[in-house]
Amino acid sequence: MSTAGDLIADGRLQDNLAISARRAGLGLAIGTVLGTVLALVAGLSRWGEAILDGPIQIKRAIPALALLPLLVLWFGIGEQMKVITITLGVFVPVYIHTHNGLRTIDSRYVELGESLRLRRAAFIRRIVLPGALPGFLLGMRFAVVGAWLSLVVVEQINSTSGIGYMMELAREYGQTDVIIVGLVLYGLLGLLSDGAVRLAQRRALSWRRTLAD
Numbered sequence: 001m002s003t004a005g006d007l008i009a010d011g012r013l014q015d016n017l018a019i020s021a022r023r024a025g026l027g028l029a030i031g032t033v034l035g036t037v038l039a040l041v042a043g044l045s046r047w048g049e050a051i052l053d054g055p056i057q058i059k060r061a062i063p064a065l066a067l068l069p070l071l072v073l074w075f076g077i078g079e080q081m082k083v084i085t086i087t088l089g090v091f092v093p094v095y096i097h098t099h100n101g102l103r104t105i106d107s108r109y110v111e112l113g114e115s116l117r118l119r120r121a122a123f124i125r126r127i128v129l130p131g132a133l134p135g136f137l138l139g140m141r142f143a144v145v146g147a148w149l150s151l152v153v154v155e156q157i158n159s160t161s162g163i164g165y166m167m168e169l170a171r172e173y174g175q176t177d178v179i180i181v182g183l184v185l186y187g188l189l190g191l192l193s194d195g196a197v198r199l200a201q202r203r204a205l206s207w208r209r210t211l212a213d
Helices: 002-009 012-044 046-061 064-075 079-103 107-115 120-154 163-172 176-204 206-212
Strands: none
Touching: 002 012, 002 176, 012 046, 012 079, 012 120, 012 163, 012 176, 046 079, 064 079, 064 120, 079 120, 120 163, 120 176, 163 176, 176 206
């Protein structure tokens, strides 16, 4: 606790935390949008699924961190590489679970939409998106964890800021207490992020609990 207090007192913890949160948030936002859009394209079109699903399943089998050597070679060691790595760790779980949610929409709702002759936009808004929401939110739980896991690694590759950089610098000077503070902070960030998604999940899907009762 004294170490954390010292880091807060001199401003290092807040500054590095803000930088780490910005990186994780940017990668999470881009990855979420990318995964959702690709899932919709693949889920609503046979051609889309034929073109997209195979390559993404291959990417699923390759950990994002295994691509680090290529990403460093292509994009260097700056912010762009870090955000892209986080994005790759995020978009796959969002895609997988949203796509699965689309494929498991109750056929009765689809038939209802067809019988009401809903236009394409209305069909997507009233049938597709609500039906895919449970899968999307489940994917987000994996995505937020993936964002922080990716951040842990990329921030220790020639970074000059962030929680990972603070921990790497502490390793060089043998400051075990600072490393522990960083690990605890990463754990708390992951827990709070997952808790936020779970809260959104409970509120967005409250109708399911009501029907279940």
